[in-house]
Amino acid sequence: MRAAHDYVLTLWLAKRPGFCCGCWCLAREDARRTKRVLRFVRAIMKDWEEGRRMREQDARRA
Numbered sequence: 001m002r003a004a005h006d007y008v009l010t011l012w013l014a015k016r017p018g019f020c021c022g023c024w025c026l027a028r029e030d031a032r033r034t035k036r037v038l039r040f041v042r043a044i045m046k047d048w049e050e051g052r053r054m055r056e057q058d059a060r061r062a
Contacts, residue, residue: 010038011038
């Protein structure tokens with residue numbers, strides 16, 4: 001559960017360039033880099049989820 005929460009928090013922070021919480025701040029360049037990495041991660045996660053769903057459907061049919 002915590003990993004999912006951390007991922008959601010990371011996505012939320014990546015949408016806010018220059019976000020500052022007093023502990024750390026994402027500069028514009030870092031925010032852009034984070035967004036690129038998270039887009040890549042989301043694409044991988046989406047592909048993995050689609051593959052999992054397809055395997056589950058195949059297993060139900062068999």
